[in-house]
Amino acid sequence: MFLSLPSIFSFLTVFIPVAHSGKILVFPHDGSHWVNMRVLVEELHLQGHNVTVIRNADSWYISKTSPHYNVITVDVDGGGNEDFFRAFVSEVIKIKRSMGSAWSHFALQMELKDKFYELHKKVCEVIVFIFENEDLMKSLKDAKYDVVLTDPANGGGVLLAHYLGVPLVFNARWTVHGEAHFAIAPSPLSYVPLSPSELTDHMTFFGRVQNMLFYITRMHLYKQIVEPHYSVLSNRYIGPGVHYFSLFQAADLWLMRVDFVFEFPRPTMPNVVYMGGFQCKPAKPLPQHLEEFVQSSGDHGVIIMSLGTLIGELPSDLAEEIAAAFGELPQKVIWRYKGNKPALLGNNTLLVDWMPQNDLLGHPSIKLFVSHGGTNGIYEAIYHGIPIVGIPIIFDQADNLSRMRAKGVAKVLDVSDLDRKIFKNAIQEVLNEPSYTINMQRLSRLHRDQPMKPLDRAIFWIEFVMRHKGAAHLRTESYKLPWYFYYSLDVILFLLTSALLTLLFFVMLLWFCFRLCLKRKAKSD
Structure with missing residues (x-):
């Protein structure tokens, strides 16, 4: 029995899944971060997606042309070129080898502070250039991207995604405020060590003191480095009163470059997907x-x-x-x-x-x-x-x-x-x-003992966000709460006040009963 052509076509459409070719805008972090971002970009290309990468004119790692992605080159100094980093590394080695440990640590932190301040300033200059370029912004809006994929080690892709109103996916280990988990997941300092404390999840009392001090000083340092730059852009382009870091916390999905054979056990969130080791693959023959x-x-x-x-x-x-x-x-x-x-x-x-x-x-x-x-x-x-x-x-x-x-x-x-x-x-x-x-x-x-390869898992979830126009059902809104709400300090204060008032009421009642008994006794006498 022969099938007609329409019947064959109907059969194929039922039993062969239709691939959805999406449009993905990538705002990467240059340097070694691009090495792992490129793995995602190339795999997304193999899956049939149209990928566009934004790069600076002085980009060190990101090629001007590629068979795997389209390129938008922004003719601005991004600050993260090879000379910048090589000079920085040489200075770090010099500091470490020439000074005592305490002074070396302090000098190193100051060097890091200055370099990262300069780096984030340059990133913001790139963003301003993009936002103020009417032709470029029109082309980005007209492209109707399905998702923005970015590394939150800088805030460029975050601001761009919110400005365009496009779902946001992170390829993350770090944000501008340090280790990425601390941005969205509960992170008890009693057993979650803060990078770069070099502590483990089994801390002594003084280890926990050290971890707390690291947290306080690091958060203060990060804000000094990034807030002067990103706050201005957030107020100017996203909206007055919108805190720049809430834009990071509003990301739909966090692809975390972490595996718990490396990371210590810690709390996490539904919109965090772990893909540690996604760039690894079997060895090929050597030259x-x-x-x-x-x-x-x-x-x-x-x-x-x-x-x-x-x-x-x-x-x-x-x-x-x-x-x-x-x-x-x-x-x-x-x-x-x-x-x-x-x-x-x-x-x-x-x-x-x-x-x-x-x-x-x-x-x-x-x-x-x-x-x-x-x-x-x-x-x-x-x-x-x-x-x-x-x-x-x-x-x-x-x-x-x-x-x-x-x-x-x-x-x-x-x-x-x-x-x-x-x-x-x-x-x-x-x-x-x-x-x-x-x-x-x-x-x-x-x-290696996983039901799904980390790279396949990452690609699935990127496509999930594209299919569903985001992943708001996985994202907590806790970042919108004031800190005293988040830690339930208002509830604790209410309960303590209620308990105190109740106790005071019973004390006064007892005192009243005691006074009444004394009066009756005096009258009987």
Whole structure:
């Protein structure tokens, strides 16, 4: 029996789902944050969506052209170019190595404050340029985007989404006020450590004191850095009396770059979706020259070292100490390093400008990862089960590595007192103590044991927001409450007052009865 053409078409429309091609506007945070945002952008493109990315003219990471997305280049200095960050990192290393710990910490905080103040100022200049460009704004409105995808480490995408009236999705670990959970989820300071305190979820009394002090000082610092910039724009473009941070808290969905094999257990919210490790994937074969080098290591295996894109080179004396330590090891070493070749570099060490980090970590000969503690690298190490020796430099790196240390999978070193002996001893400890590898392989099994890949989960929820024009049913409105409402201080005050008045009433009643009894007794006498 032959089916007619209309019957075949009807059959196909019933049994084959129709793909919805949406329009997505991406306002990214440049630098290493773009590395993981690009993973989402490329996957959304593969799913048939039309993606447009806004970039600054001086963008460091974000390409002018791409087969995966359209580009809107804003001809304004965004402040986050390569020179800015490299100079900043060099200054941080210099501060850490030249001063005592207390003064070094204070000087580092002041340096961070100044640089982030400048960075957010530049972001706001970009936003003003966009909002005041009538042709650009008309094109953005006419495009009728289904969703704005942004990294809340800056507020540009937040303001743009609210101005356009488009649902807002975050690719988040940080906001302009610090760790993202603290913006929306209950975060009891008794067992939720604030980054970058380097505390765990099991705090002593003095640990809880430290956590509270970190919270108070950090919140004050963040407001000093960002409020002067974003408050003006919020009042000017969104509406008078609209607090800039409430715009962050009103986001429909938070795609959190967190997995609880990394994060400590803590309260969360319905509109938080966890996708930690979404950029991880099985290793691909290595280029021939790297494969030959790795195979030449024999039973000793290979150590790889990368301190991230921002730290391509180190002070020469520190690089010599690291090279000397590597030269005394039986393992082969692949070191991503762009500085001058150290004089003490051993024959067992290969310097490279770039390495396929994920593919190396997935190779069976890799025994150890020397890392700065960037989130992307840590999740790749977890995914492939490779223990870590950490050398944190800036931002969240020390706190990231402290979490790995607490889980027994990393040894953390301080760059201020690093020398060949300390470095070599740390490497040998991690290589020779089986617990580091056993614990990391356990984390790897836990991380991989999920019903759905983190990237697939992230894409599903982005499309969910697009299909339903937002996700207001998942979003709490608690951020709109005054702080004394949120903590029920008015209710507590009412109940205490009621209890006090009731107690006072009974005391007065007893006193009245007592006086009445005395009067009757006096009359009877």
